[in-house]
Amino acid sequence: MRFPIHITTDQVTYQIRKAMAGETRYPLVLMLEPLYTCNLACVGCSIERHTGKLADRLPLEACLKAADECGAPTVSLCGGEPTLYPELPELIAGIIDRRRHIYLCTNALLLDTKVFDRIPPHKRLTVNVHLDGMRETHDMVCDRKGVFDKAIEMIRQAKARGYHVTTNTTVFKETSLEEIEQLCKLVKSLGVDGLLVSPGYHYESVKENIFLTQQEIHRKFKRVLELSKEYPMQSTPMYLEFAAGLREYSCSPWSTVTFTPKGWKKPCYLIGEEYIPDWKTFWNSTDWEYWESRQDDKCQNCKMHSGFEASAVRELRKSPKDMLRMAAWNFLG
Numbered sequence: 001m002r003f004p005i006h007i008t009t010d011q012v013t014y015q016i017r018k019a020m021a022g023e024t025r026y027p028l029v030l031m032l033e034p035l036y037t038c039n040l041a042c043v044g045c046s047i048e049r050h051t052g053k054l055a056d057r058l059p060l061e062a063c064l065k066a067a068d069e070c071g072a073p074t075v076s077l078c079g080g081e082p083t084l085y086p087e088l089p090e091l092i093a094g095i096i097d098r099r100r101h102i103y104l105c106t107n108a109l110l111l112d113t114k115v116f117d118r119i120p121p122h123k124r125l126t127v128n129v130h131l132d133g134m135r136e137t138h139d140m141v142c143d144r145k146g147v148f149d150k151a152i153e154m155i156r157q158a159k160a161r162g163y164h165v166t167t168n169t170t171v172f173k174e175t176s177l178e179e180i181e182q183l184c185k186l187v188k189s190l191g192v193d194g195l196l197v198s199p200g201y202h203y204e205s206v207k208e209n210i211f212l213t214q215q216e217i218h219r220k221f222k223r224v225l226e227l228s229k230e231y232p233m234q235s236t237p238m239y240l241e242f243a244a245g246l247r248e249y250s251c252s253p254w255s256t257v258t259f260t261p262k263g264w265k266k267p268c269y270l271i272g273e274e275y276i277p278d279w280k281t282f283w284n285s286t287d288w289e290y291w292e293s294r295q296d297d298k299c300q301n302c303k304m305h306s307g308f309e310a311s312a313v314r315e316l317r318k319s320p321k322d323m324l325r326m327a328a329w330n331f332l333g
């Protein structure tokens with residue numbers, strides 16, 4: 001199975017409940033950024049995400065309130081580097097108590113000192129390690145030597161200790177497809193439970209010209225689509241076909257909502273035009289129809305899974321063939 005059965009059933013039950021309530025837009029994932037403090041300053045990361053002071057982090061109660069208010073069945077803990085969040089054990093316990101699934105998105109450098117002895121493995125917890133290539137590329141992206149070797153060692157240890165582990169890779173302009181394949185082979189040999197590969201998006205506040213245009217995304221993702229038949233990719237085949245330019249979708253920016261020390265990020269995970277302190281105001285004041293249409297200049301090169309995985313799922317009901325493919329992908333993958 002591509003995803004553990006409890007994750008699949010929770011997601012499906014949640015969506016059925018929403019459909020029965022007549023809701024057509026609802027969050028599936030909460031990107032929770034409890035802090036803007038990081039122990040790295042990666043090329044390609046927006047500056048606000050690695051310069052924040054620890055004192056400016058979100059209080060634990062605010063994080064849990066965000067999870068309650070938005071109701072998403074999956075919470076992705078990112079940042080900043082979430083292992084630096086002092087209240088991480090309490091935060092993870094609180095989210096598990098709410099029967100949600102957690103992806104702890106980490107550079108893995110502190111797993112041995114901040115996680116392994118403080119947060120036990122749990123079926124609702126996935127450790128999601130950032131790996132943007134093999135040693136030379138990943139250390140270049142992270143702007144520090146030794147990060148790749150440490151991350152690989154932490155993946156080994158996490159698997160040996162019984163954690164559910166996935167990896168998360170961004171494909172940049174310079175990323176070679178051979179290298180992506182090498183990385184897939186390596187992490188599969190380490191026994192990881194899934195790989196997420198996504199195209200880089202040009203954050204507004206990032207200066208380097210390392211991100212992909214649509215044509216480059218299409219070319220590279222045609223190969224990623226082939227690789228997904230051999231490796232346990234977490235992206236759906238329909239989303240990968242979209243990333244490869246083989247089908248079109250409107251965006252579903254409401255499917256992935258983002259809460260940060262500055263408030264709810266509006267309109268989407270990638271664009272912070274405004275930050276709103278209160279959930280209801282954020283949800284009701286965002287012009288979802290406009291952002292779904294992708295007519296804004298900032299949307300032109302965007303193929304991010306945070307906007308389009310939900311679109312792929314939403315469109316399934318129009319195609320029984322795709323529905324069957326999706327079931328086979330999940331249950332037989």
Ligand code: SF4
Nearest residue numbers: 251253268299302307
């Ligand atoms: S297309 Fe991309 S940038 Fe535009 S709203 Fe959707 S996720 Fe955000």
